[in-house]
Amino acid sequence: MPEPYRPPPLLLGSLALHAAAAVALAAAPRHWRAVAGLCFADHVTLAAASLWPRGQWVGPNLLRLPAGSPEESREIALTFDDGPDPQVTPRVLDLLDAAGMRATFFVIGRRARAHPDVVAEIARRGHRVENHTDTHPHLFACYPAGLLRREIERAQESVAAAAGRRPRLFRAPAGLRNPLLDWVLHNSGLRLVAWTRRGFDAIEKSPAAIARRLLGGLAPGDILLLHDGRATDPPAGNPVVLEVLPRVLDALAAQGLRSVPIPDPPGTAP
Numbered sequence: 001m002p003e004p005y006r007p008p009p010l011l012l013g014s015l016a017l018h019a020a021a022a023v024a025l026a027a028a029p030r031h032w033r034a035v036a037g038l039c040f041a042d043h044v045t046l047a048a049a050s051l052w053p054r055g056q057w058v059g060p061n062l063l064r065l066p067a068g069s070p071e072e073s074r075e076i077a078l079t080f081d082d083g084p085d086p087q088v089t090p091r092v093l094d095l096l097d098a099a100g101m102r103a104t105f106f107v108i109g110r111r112a113r114a115h116p117d118v119v120a121e122i123a124r125r126g127h128r129v130e131n132h133t134d135t136h137p138h139l140f141a142c143y144p145a146g147l148l149r150r151e152i153e154r155a156q157e158s159v160a161a162a163a164g165r166r167p168r169l170f171r172a173p174a175g176l177r178n179p180l181l182d183w184v185l186h187n188s189g190l191r192l193v194a195w196t197r198r199g200f201d202a203i204e205k206s207p208a209a210i211a212r213r214l215l216g217g218l219a220p221g222d223i224l225l226l227h228d229g230r231a232t233d234p235p236a237g238n239p240v241v242l243e244v245l246p247r248v249l250d251a252l253a254a255q256g257l258r259s260v261p262i263p264d265p266p267g268t269a270p
Contacts (some may be wrong), residue, residue: 010049010057011179014042037133039179046179051141053175054194062193064221066265076222076252078259079195080241081132081171082202082229084111084118088239089228092124095242099249101259103127104120105200106171106193109134109155111229112162119162128261131155131167131190141176148184156188169193170266191265198225199244207243214244215249215251223262 007015021035049057065077078096083089084107096103105122107129113118122129133140134154143151152170160166170190172181177192185192197218199210214224226241226248252259 001244005183008057010046011182014046033157045216050178050181051176052171055128058177058179059192060265061266062191062223062262062265063194065260066263074220074255074257075260076218076220076224076257077262078224078226078248079106079110079171079193079262080104080226080228081106082111082136082227082238083107084115084122085229086115086118088241089115089118092228092245093121093127093243095245095249096127096259097125099253101249101252102261104130104169104193105228106130106132106169107155107159108132108136108229109151109158112155112158115165116162119159120164123163123165126261128169129159129163129167130169130171130193130262131159132171133173134158136173138173140173145176145180145184146156148178148181149188152184152188152190169262176264193223193262195225196222200264201240201244202227202230206241207240207247210240210244211247211251214248218251218255218257220257 009088018039021039024035025032046058049055052072054063055061065075078101080089080092080103083105089105105127107119109131119129131152132155133151137143137151140148140151156166168190170185171193175194181192197214197216199214201210203209214226226244228241
């Protein structure tokens, strides 16, 4: 049986502040401007904490491989978002296979329904297939709890049907969320994953620039973010991830690093 949900301290503090504000307004209505100002400041703080993709203030957020992946293991985690893409993803898989690397793919539910064979192939080749919402909505961070749950659960079902296993990890679109997401993820048995470094390959067209962002200061335990879906095309016309990934894989080999699927963080429900 899963443990009961424990709100993060910032959210508990916000709830306590609003309760105190209600009491203060009842006792001294003339001070409504000061109370409103405090509540507004609290909302700004919550919004900033939620919209910080690598932030931890509104719930646990995995930024590096969990403890238990020691330095001497020389492991990092390559992750790919926004797929599957029937043209790009198989070629990404071939590059990973040739290098003997494994990765984690955060897939979009509706794309998993459209290309279940590609999702099944990702899993068959020994990679993890995880949840990246059902439709990748741009306003995901503005959704109420019911819509968050619908986006997440429909993707859970679609990925499970294609890959044969329900996801245990979740990545928010662009890493943006709101304070309700932590509770929804807890109820779905999911853990939030961000990244250590990202290449911005969904918008950047220069493979060299993307590789520099990913490889500068690279260290064991890092989680790297690329995209096998919605990949930009450099002038040559080849999806940029297919130009960047060989550079990254060569650099990993040169540094004695290997990419592994992200393991379940401690406390994740089996």
